[in-house]
Amino acid sequence: MSEPRKLEVLRAIVEDYVHSREPVGSKALVERHHLGVSSATIRNDMALLEEEGLIAAPHTSAGRIPTDKGYRLFVDRISAVKPLSAAERRAIHSLLEGSDDVEDVLERTVRLLSQLTNQVAVVQYPHSSRAKVRHIEFVLLAPRQVLVVLIADSGKVEQRVVDAGADVSDEDLTVLRGRFLTGISGAPLENLPQLLAPVVALCPPALQGAAAVLARGLDKLAESSRDERMMLAGTANLARSNVDFPLSIGPVLEALEEQVVMLRLLSEMAEDPRGVTVSIGRENPYDGLSEASVVATGYGPGAAAKIGIIGPTRMDYPSSMAAVRAVARYLSRILGS
Amino acid sequence: MSEPRKLEVLRAIVEDYVHSREPVGSKALVERHHLGVSSATIRNDMALLEEEGLIAAPHTSAGRIPTDKGYRLFVDRISAVKPLSAAERRAIHSLLEGSDDVEDVLERTVRLLSQLTNQVAVVQYPHSSRAKVRHIEFVLLAPRQVLVVLIADSGKVEQRVVDAGADVSDEDLTVLRGRFLTGISGAPLENLPQLLAPVVALCPPALQGAAAVLARGLDKLAESSRDERMMLAGTANLARSNVDFPLSIGPVLEALEEQVVMLRLLSEMAEDPRGVTVSIGRENPYDGLSEASVVATGYGPGAAAKIGIIGPTRMDYPSSMAAVRAVARYLSRILGS
DNA sequence: TGTTAGCACTTGGGCATGTTGAGTGCTAAG
DNA sequence: CTTAGCACTCAACATGCCCAAGTGCTAACA
Numbered sequence: 221m222s223e224p225r226k227l228e229v230l231r232a233i234v235e236d237y238v239h240s241r242e243p244v245g246s247k248a249l250v251e252r253h254h255l256g257v258s259s260a261t262i263r264n265d266m267a268l269l270e271e272e273g274l275i276a277a278p279h280t281s282a283g284r285i286p287t288d289k290g291y292r293l294f295v296d297r298i299s300a301v302k303p304l305s306a307a308e309r310r311a312i313h314s315l316l317e318g319s320d321d322v323e324d325v326l327e328r329t330v331r332l333l334s335q336l337t338n339q340v341a342v343v344q345y346p347h348s349s350r351a352k353v354r355h356i357e358f359v360l361l362a363p364r365q366v367l368v369v370l371i372a373d374s375g376k377v378e379q380r381v382v383d384a385g386a387d388v389s390d391e392d393l394t395v396l397r398g399r400f401l402t403g404i405s406g407a408p409l410e411n412l413p414q415l416l417a418p419v420v421a422l423c424p425p426a427l428q429g430a431a432a433v434l435a436r437g438l439d440k441l442a443e444s445s446r447d448e449r450m451m452l453a454g455t456a457n458l459a460r461s462n463v464d465f466p467l468s469i470g471p472v473l474e475a476l477e478e479q480v481v482m483l484r485l486l487s488e489m490a491e492d493p494r495g496v497t498v499s500i501g502r503e504n505p506y507d508g509l510s511e512a513s514v515v516a517t518g519y520g521p522g523a524a525a526k527i528g529i530i531g532p533t534r535m536d537y538p539s540s541m542a543a544v545r546a547v548a549r550y551l552s553r554i555l556g557s
Numbered sequence: 558m559s560e561p562r563k564l565e566v567l568r569a570i571v572e573d574y575v576h577s578r579e580p581v582g583s584k585a586l587v588e589r590h591h592l593g594v595s596s597a598t599i600r601n602d603m604a605l606l607e608e609e610g611l612i613a614a615p616h617t618s619a620g621r622i623p624t625d626k627g628y629r630l631f632v633d634r635i636s637a638v639k640p641l642s643a644a645e646r647r648a649i650h651s652l653l654e655g656s657d658d659v660e661d662v663l664e665r666t667v668r669l670l671s672q673l674t675n676q677v678a679v680v681q682y683p684h685s686s687r688a689k690v691r692h693i694e695f696v697l698l699a700p701r702q703v704l705v706v707l708i709a710d711s712g713k714v715e716q717r718v719v720d721a722g723a724d725v726s727d728e729d730l731t732v733l734r735g736r737f738l739t740g741i742s743g744a745p746l747e748n749l750p751q752l753l754a755p756v757v758a759l760c761p762p763a764l765q766g767a768a769a770v771l772a773r774g775l776d777k778l779a780e781s782s783r784d785e786r787m788m789l790a791g792t793a794n795l796a797r798s799n800v801d802f803p804l805s806i807g808p809v810l811e812a813l814e815e816q817v818v819m820l821r822l823l824s825e826m827a828e829d830p831r832g833v834t835v836s837i838g839r840e841n842p843y844d845g846l847s848e849a850s851v852v853a854t855g856y857g858p859g860a861a862a863k864i865g866i867i868g869p870t871r872m873d874y875p876s877s878m879a880a881v882r883a884v885a886r887y888l889s890r891i892l893g894s
Numbered sequence: 895t896g897t898t899a900g901c902a903c904t905t906g907g908g909c910a911t912g913t914t915g916a917g918t919g920c921t922a923a924g
Numbered sequence: 925c926t927t928a929g930c931a932c933t934c935a936a937c938a939t940g941c942c943c944a945a946g947t948g949c950t951a952a953c954a
Contacts, residue, residue, distance in 0.1 A: 222896090245946050260898055263947070281905045281946045355696055359708065367714065371696065371704060377716045379706070455792065455814060459807035462799075470796035477792060559925095582917050597927050600918070618917045618934045 227298055228255060229265045230274055234286050234294045238536050241463065243283030288501035288533060291513070295498050295537050302538040304546050308336060312550050322346070322555065326451050329527070329551050334454025336543040339531035340476065344450045344486055346525045346555065351376065351445070353404050353412070358393040358434060366393065366430075368437040370445065372409060378445045382437040388430045396431055399423050400438070412442040448483055448525075452476060457531070464511075464532030471508030476530070481506050486526040489516050496541045501533045515540045519548040520555055527551065564635055565592060566602045567611055571623050571631045575873050578800065580620030625838035625870060628850070632835050632874050639875040641883050645673060649887050659683070659892065663788050666864070666888050671791025673880040676868035677813065681787045681823055683862045683892065688713065688782070690741050690749070695730040695771060703730065703767075705774040707782065709746060715782045719774040721767045729764055733771060736760050741775075749779040785820055789813060794868070801848075801869030808845030813867070818843055823863040826853050833878045838870045852877045856885040857892055864888065 232253045236244040246262040249255070255262070266284055269275045274290035277283070286294065304312075315332045326343050334341035351372035359367040364387055369379045403419035404412060416435040423431040455476065458469045465472065475481050485506060489497040496517045502510050513535055516528025527548050529540055569590045573581040583599040586592070592599070603621055606612045611627035614620070623631065641649075652669050663680050671678035688709035696704040701724055706716045740756035741749060753772040760768040792813065795806045802809065812818050822843060826834040833854045839847050850872050853865025864885050866877055 243946090247946075258898055259946095260900090261896085264897085267948080277947085279905065281903085281944095283946070354698060355704070357694060357696055357706070359692055359694055359706075361691060361708065367692075367708060369694075369696075369706065369714075369716070371698065377704065377706075377718075379714045379716065381714075453814065456807045456810035459805045459810055462805065468796045468799065470793045473793035473796055477790065580917090584917075595927055596917095597929090598925085601926085604919080614918085616934065618915095618932085620917070 225255070225257075226265050226269060227293075228253075229262060230269060230286070230290060230294060231298045233266075233269075233275060233284060234291065234298075237285050238534055241534060243278055243285050245283035248283070288503060291500045291533060291537070292503070295500070295541075299538045299541075301496075301542045301545065304542055308543070309546070311336070312547060325551070325554060327453075329547060330451050330453035333527070333529060333543060333547045334457060336547070337529050337531070337540050338454075338457050338460070339529040339535070339540065340452065340454045340457055340472075341527075341529050342450055342452050342476070342482060342486070343527040343551075344483060344525045345448055346376075346520050350524075351409050353407050353409065356397065356400055356404070356438065358397050360388065360390050360393055363387050366434065366437075368434060368441060370438055370441040372445060376445055378441040380437055380441055382433055384430045385433050386429055388427070392427055392430065396423060396427060396434060399431075400434070404438075409442040409445055413439055450479055450482060450486075461532050464534050466511065472512055472530070475506055475508040485509075485514065486516055486528065489514065489526070489528075496545050498537065498541065513537075515544050517544055517548045519552045523552075562592070562594075563602050563606060564630075565590075566599060567606060567623070567627060567631060568635045570603075570606075570612060570621060571627065571635075574622050575871055578871060580615055580622050582620035585620070622871075625840060628837045628870060628874070629840070632837070632878075636875045636878075638833075638879045638882065641879055645880070646883070648673070649883060662888070662891060664790075666884060667788050667790035670864070670866060670880060670884045671794060673884070674866050674868070674877050675791075675794050675797070676866040676872070676877065677789065677791045677794055678864075678866050679787055679789055679813070679819060679823070680864040680888075681820060681862045682785055683713070683857050687861075688746050690744050690746065693734065693737055693741070693775065695734050697725065697727050697730055700724050703771065703774075705771060705778060707775055707778040709782060713782060715778040717774055717778055719770055722770050723766055725764070725767045729767065733760060733764060733768055736768075737771070737775070746779040746782055750776055787816055787819055787823075798869050801871050803848065809849055809867070812843055812845040822846075822851065823853055823865065826851065826863070826865075833882050835874065835878065850874075852881050854881055854885045856889045860889075 229249070232249055232255070233244050236249065236252060246259040246266060249262055250257070250259050266275065269290070270277065270284065273287055274293060275284040276287050278285065312332060315328055326345065330341040330343045333343075353370065354373040355371040357369040357371075359369070361367050361381065364384045365381055366384050366388065367379060367381050369377065371377050399422060400419055403422070404415050407415055416439060420428065420431045420435050455473065458465075458472060462469060485499075485504070488505065489499055496515060499514045501513060504510060504512065504514065509530070511533060512530055513533050514528055514530050515537070516526050517523070519525055519527050528544055531540070566586070569586055569592070570581050573586065573589060583596040583603060586599055587594070587596050603612065606627070607614065607621065610624060611630060612621040613624050615622065649669060652665055663682065667678040667680045690707065691710040692708040694706040694708075696706070698704050698718065701721045702718055703721050703725065704716060704718050706714065708714050736759060737756055740759070741752050744752055753776060757765065757768045757772050792810065795802075795809060799806060822841070825842065826836055833852060836851045838850060841847060841849065841851065846867070848870060849867055850870050851865055851867050852874070853863050854860070856862055856864050865881055868877070
């Protein structure tokens, strides 16, 4: 029995099952795909595939469906990434061209991706943990309220209002700003905690209290700039593929709402730096996603931020991978300008 | 046939149906609620209620379920808002105390509300269309890049990076900031478009170009401050109550994702300024929510921003209303500080 | 050794049929 | 206006039956 044909059979099973969402049997297989052999031969092959845990039969006299492992092999060794149709390329173009705001671009992007794939799309805000301090600003809003602004060279701006604890004047703030700027300008955000203490110590004694408060404010800003966010679209697609989640889509929705979970998931998929990464069913670290697959890739500088889709294991991987990759490329290009 | 008893029967039907999610019949009713009459009498009453369109029978020999109109009457005339349990009050307290960031507070709030009610919770960011300009700031980031910051007296801060078109110096920016500040400080955000043109005209000729760019930047900031946002939590609860949405939860998820839709929905529910507003099933302007109910109320200054929940028509209205009201009050109190 | 035809066997799904029980509407009496 | 009683309806469940799809196995074949 030829190894290549076994793969061919697996491929056929996956494709048929994805298409029909019904267990596929030996006879149907030989009819739909012109493999040059009879159904009996296919049966033998299928028995082997089942032994290897690549496919499984829901019950005695039904066809086979791919297991997680089967999908894995399919994705790794078989599927060629399917090129997008011209219409899809056009859609990407027209939808993503001509907008300026990063937030706006991301929003359009997830929507587009979710429509393209008919799955839930998710995009992580561009990374900034390696960003450096470009500028800080202290603005007196009210006698004791100070607005602290932190601008990173990634272009991200975080702001926060803090209570100075005692009255401070505009002049005080100017002094403090100078001290802080010389102390931390250009420093990576992640180093802020260590750098701030000495700066505070160097401030005029009368302003120690205010300096400490401001330092804490900056620290929190850096922190919340580090803690990343994401954006969702197409959750309604989950409902459509209700059948594909035997239990319920509840756990999936929960996972999607837990941004922490999703972000970790995405960043752990970083392994393959130049392609699209796929995480299938139980491969998934999070329990709620044990019946779901994630297709993701990086975008932007260093492909550090992630974009991807989430759907049932029974998913059209080639198309999904193509869509994710294409959209990520366009996104990189637009944001790179 | 006594009018009060008819209401009592409706009330009983609603309560039983909400509790059991099964059509409720005359016999079961007299058993569970000690109305002082027999099932035959109830049957007569039910026939009347059905004539009035308050209840309906799914098929000939089944019990009755409330119609939208029935729920409406129940909410308007019958249901007493159920006070929260001590445990729930404690939960509200402990979860909402001791956080500073508005974003953070809102996030905790929606989560809390969704857990309290087992429904999807939604909160609108505090209003700011009536907010006034408190402060503006221009920060030179790079030779031509200027960060424009707009701070409203609502505490909201919007920022944006603009390309000045030509090199500007820090001194230029200070001059411009002064002009702009005197021109628009204290002005309502919605008036910015009209106010900015004259300010630009008054600027030094050499800085006209930069001034125009900055003015446009401020304008956009005011605009995006006006366009409101919202926050969601508990979408997974929809999946749980899958049964309650005969079709699918798809349309509901779609609606939730369309922030524009949701925001309009919420603001259109403004009618009852001192209580909780309920919109039931087909009363709902948006088609996708024709099987859902919305319970919402205002919070914060003038109760201008909205908070609420969305769930199936078959919902425990008294509890939901109580929870929404209580959470809104706590939220007002915390943000008011 | 790999492929094929044939065959006995398994099993879920569809269908017709029967039964049950909750629930109704109506009528007539209290 | 209320109630008991009764005939009637109908979804839900159960039962039994058959069928088609699919399998595994064996024996023959190239």
